[in-house]
Amino acid sequence: MAHGTAQTYHNPAVSPRAPLPAATGGGAPAGPAPDGLTNCAVPEVAPRRAPSTAARTPQSVRVGALEVDTVISGKPRICDMDMLCTSQIDEIANCLTRQKYEHILVGTSLWRIVRTAEDIVIIDFTKECGSLGSGYQSQEFFQACKKELALTCNRPDQQIPDRYIRPEAGTEEVICGQGINTAIPVIDLAKLLNPQSSQEECAKLRSACQHWGFFQLVNHGVPDDVISDVRRDLTEFFKLPLEAKEAYAKPPDKYEGYGQHFVVSEKQKLDWGDLLHLRLRPTESRDLRFWPAHPSSFRNSMERYSLETAKVARCLLEFLAMDMGVDPESLLEVFRGQPQNMRVNYYPPCRQTGKVLGLSPHCDATSLTLLLHVNDVQGLQIRKDGKWLTVEALDGAFVVNVGDMLEILSNGRYRSVEHRAVVHPEKERISAAVFHQACRDATVGPLPELVTKDGGRPVYKSMAYEDFMKRFFSAKLDGRANVEGMKI
Numbered sequence: 001m002a003h004g005t006a007q008t009y010h011n012p013a014v015s016p017r018a019p020l021p022a023a024t025g026g027g028a029p030a031g032p033a034p035d036g037l038t039n040c041a042v043p044e045v046a047p048r049r050a051p052s053t054a055a056r057t058p059q060s061v062r063v064g065a066l067e068v069d070t071v072i073s074g075k076p077r078i079c080d081m082d083m084l085c086t087s088q089i090d091e092i093a094n095c096l097t098r099q100k101y102e103h104i105l106v107g108t109s110l111w112r113i114v115r116t117a118e119d120i121v122i123i124d125f126t127k128e129c130g131s132l133g134s135g136y137q138s139q140e141f142f143q144a145c146k147k148e149l150a151l152t153c154n155r156p157d158q159q160i161p162d163r164y165i166r167p168e169a170g171t172e173e174v175i176c177g178q179g180i181n182t183a184i185p186v187i188d189l190a191k192l193l194n195p196q197s198s199q200e201e202c203a204k205l206r207s208a209c210q211h212w213g214f215f216q217l218v219n220h221g222v223p224d225d226v227i228s229d230v231r232r233d234l235t236e237f238f239k240l241p242l243e244a245k246e247a248y249a250k251p252p253d254k255y256e257g258y259g260q261h262f263v264v265s266e267k268q269k270l271d272w273g274d275l276l277h278l279r280l281r282p283t284e285s286r287d288l289r290f291w292p293a294h295p296s297s298f299r300n301s302m303e304r305y306s307l308e309t310a311k312v313a314r315c316l317l318e319f320l321a322m323d324m325g326v327d328p329e330s331l332l333e334v335f336r337g338q339p340q341n342m343r344v345n346y347y348p349p350c351r352q353t354g355k356v357l358g359l360s361p362h363c364d365a366t367s368l369t370l371l372l373h374v375n376d377v378q379g380l381q382i383r384k385d386g387k388w389l390t391v392e393a394l395d396g397a398f399v400v401n402v403g404d405m406l407e408i409l410s411n412g413r414y415r416s417v418e419h420r421a422v423v424h425p426e427k428e429r430i431s432a433a434v435f436h437q438a439c440r441d442a443t444v445g446p447l448p449e450l451v452t453k454d455g456g457r458p459v460y461k462s463m464a465y466e467d468f469m470k471r472f473f474s475a476k477l478d479g480r481a482n483v484e485g486m487k488i
C-alpha cells in the first residue's frame, strides 16, 4: 500500500510517556491556510521543535490532553499538526483516547488512523484517493469487490471469501416485524391531506418519527405507472452483463456510479451487494455519464420518479414542520432546490445467509429517505430496543425513514434509526432509496426556532452541509456513529 505522509504517535496506552510541561506559544501561522483549511488558532498543539524536513525526526506534541511523540515519515506535508484548528485536533484526540482507529476527516484531508504494535500511525490518504469521499480503492482492490465475486461463490458448499464473512449476521437476535406491536407504523398520505382526518394522522406521523424513525407510506399519490416503469428499468439495468454496467463505474473520486461504495480500507468487511448511485436533483447537478442509456427508457423513468418522490418528501416535511411548531418555510429553506440522490441496491442471493450482510448497519445522512422495494423480496431490518426487527414492506408503499440530518435539525425530536439489509438464499433483491439532502450552502444543525423552544440548548453541533457529507462518505457505514459524533 502506497502511503502519503504518515505521522506516528506513540500510543500512550501502549507505551506511556511522562507528561511534559504544558507548552507555550505555537498556534497557527498567519495568512491563508493551505488545503482549504480555515486559519484557526491552535492553543493545544505546540511543536517542541520547528517541523523538521528530515524523515523520522521525533517531536513531542500535545494533542488535546495527551502528550505524544510524533515522527513524520516521508515528506512532511504542508498541513502539519500546527496548522490544524482546535476542533480537528479534538477529533484526533478523541480517536486516540477512545482507541478508535479509523478514517477521519481533518480539514479537507482524509486521514487514516492505524494502530501498529507500538505506534498509532496517522496517514494522510488524500493524495492516494485523489479526492475526498472516494474511500480507499486501488484499482486492483476495486476489481476484487465486484458482484461477480459474490456470484461465483453462491453454492452451499462453496467457501465464502473471508472479507465477506460477518459473524454478527447470524448471531444477533432478529424479531419478525409483522406483529401488532412489532410492525412499523403505516401512514396514509391521503388521510394527512384530508382536513377530516389530518390531525389524527399527523399524530401518528409524529409518533412514528419520534419512536420508530421509520414508517410505511401508503396512498402517496405517485402514479402506478411511474413506479412500475422505474422497477422495470432498474431490474433491466442490473441484468446487463458486467461489462455493460462497468461503463457507469464509480470513479475513485466520485460518489456517483456503479460499484461498491463506503469501502475505506483493504481490511474492511464487504457488503454482499452492488450499488448504483445517482444524483437526481437539482437537475443541473445530474452527471449523465452515470445514467444508464440502457434500457432506453431509463432516463425518462428516473426523471418522472424523481419529480414525484420529491413532491412526496416536500409534503411530509411540511407536515413535520407544522408538528414541530416551526415555520414550514424555514425548514424547507434548508432543502432549497430539493436536492435528491438515489442509491439502488442490488443484493445477489447467498445460500449461506447467516454469514454475510447485504448492507452494513447504518443510518442515512439525509432528512427523509423513501425506499422502494423494486422486486418482492424482503430484507430490510431496523434496530429496535437492541434487537433487529424485520420490515415487511407493503406492495407499492414507500418505507420512509428519518435520517441524521432531520434528527439534528429537529434537535433530537425525531430519531434516525439504525438499519441494515440481509440477503435471500435463492433470490436476488433490489431496493431503491431516494435520499433528500440539504442544499449546498445549508448548515446542518438544530433549527434556531427549536433551540429557542428548548431553552437555548442545542443538542447537536452545527456544520456546513458539505463538510457534513464529506464526513459521512469518508467513513465506513457504522450504525449511529455519524449522528452520535454530532452530539454536543
Ligand SMILES: O=C(O)CCC(=O)C(=O)O
Binding pocket: 343, 345, 359, 364, 371, 379, 380, 381, 419, 420, 421, 431, 433
Ligand atoms: O435495501 C434495503 O432494504 C435498505 C437500503 C438502505 O438502507 C439504503 O440504501 O440506505
Ligand SMILES: [Fe+2]
Binding pocket: 362, 363, 364, 369, 419, 433
Ligand atoms: Fe439506509
